Amino acid sequence: MSQTAIQDRPTPTPPVRKDGLRSRSLPRFAPLGFAVVAIALGVGLGLAAGWESRIQWGLISALFFVVISYVVTTVVENKRQAKDRLATSVVWVCFVLAVIPLFSLIWVTVSRGMKVLDGYFLTHSMAGVPGFEAGGGVYHAIIGTLEQVGIATVLSVPLGLLTAIYLVEYGKGTLAKAVTFFVDVMTGIPSIVAGLFLLSIMLLFELEPSGLMGALALAILMVPVVVRSTEEMLKLVPNELREASLALGVPKYRTIVKVVIPTALGGITTGVMLAIARIAGETAPILLLVFGSQLINSNPFEGAQSSLPFYIWEQYRVGSEASYDRAWAAALVLIAFVMILNLVARGIARWKAPKSGR
Structure with a gap:
């Protein structure tokens, strides 16, 4: 067989194995989709159960997000990637749970503090102003x-x-x-x-x-x-x-x-x-x-x-x-x-x- 024929021979493609490096993978926007589905399930379950607390809805949605991420990754990819996705999902959930109270505090402080925060408030004291009346400054x-x-x-x-x-x-x-x-x-x-x-x-x-x-x-x-x-x-x-x-x-x-x-x-x-x-x-x-x-x-x-x-x-x-x-x-x-x-x-x-x- 000539050298040219050897070079023209197609390179065999390695078989796709579910537990190998060439296994199927989820798209990059998959976590966002998981989050949307989890929120929808959490809100739907909260409404069906008659829960009035938004905190309960959020916790149920977080649990759904972790479970859906692990199950779908296990089915599409493999268990090794599913464990990695599980750890990543838990980290993201903990991050969101830590950030939400912070943003809530900042939002409430800004929304309520801006009512009287102006130049007069910053340049005047409370001298002669009764505490129960409007006016005065800081x-x-x-x-x-x-x-x-x-x-x-x-x-x-x-x-x-x-x-x-x-x-x-x-x-x-x-x-x-x-x-x-x-x-x-x-x-x-x-x-x-x-x-x-x-x-x-x-x-x-x-x-x-x-x-x-x-x-x-x-x-x-x-x-x-x-x-x-x-x-x-x-x-x-x-x-x-x-x-x-x-x-x-x-x-x-x-x-x-x-x-x-x-x-x-x-x-x-x-x-x-x-x-x-x-x-x-x-x-x-x-x-x-x-x-x-x-x-x-x-x-x-x-x-x-x-x-x-x-x-x-x-x-x-x-x-x-x-x-x-x-x-x-x-x-x-x-x-x-x-x-x-x-x-x-x-x-x-x-x-x-x-x-x-x-």
Whole structure:
């Protein structure tokens, strides 16, 4: 047989096996179809059974989605692909179940908070406005939140940063283990405990309530978060960078300042911003230590002061329709504040991230 005849002979196609790599496969839009069918079955079953709760409809639809995905994939493809599809379906269902409450919260907050959120609301206080009447604003609470969170950040960030540097770069033996243990304990301390601790100091030394006392309680809550986030970022810095700097005769403290910290600066900044966002919504320490005020007090070292979480609680306690609207508007302002901090953190982290070379 000539070489040309051998080359012209058609290549035999391997047989299609259901359990092999060339088995039949579902189209890419199959999960979407499964979801539509599952929702239709869940809603139909809910209506037929007389269930009024939409939550029950959603849970039944999620169960139908997982079952349909597994059964259809088993019939069309094979059991190995069906198990993979089952795991993927469970992950998607868990994701949707986690996201729905979040979007529901944001939707309710935005829809109700936008009723009174305007320039007047952001630039006026509640001075002279009865709680059950319309009017007033949140300006005094915004000032209080910015000052209290700012003081807490100034106090906690250097302490947390230095503690993390000690644990990563110098910490050895019993002292380092003790510091790590107490940081772990402080991470789980409820905010009311920090407030009670500062309240006992206030009563002992006969101090007046002020924004500073609230900021000290917030700093106690913020320190362990800064320590933990900074510690993890410093551990991600390659040891080769430290060794190269030390091999050139650079002292260790200059290696930390000039090499280690700049390399981890993006992650450290992100951790600090997340810690700020964590304490911005604390209410219990403010209730105990700041007492709240309807007047504008720009001096955090003297006199009662308000904050956004305290303002929300205060307006909700009044119980009128106008106070509820102000509470939802203040909640929307607080969410926007936290969202801005997270966006700033992501921007700084991307800006300071090490550039990937080719």
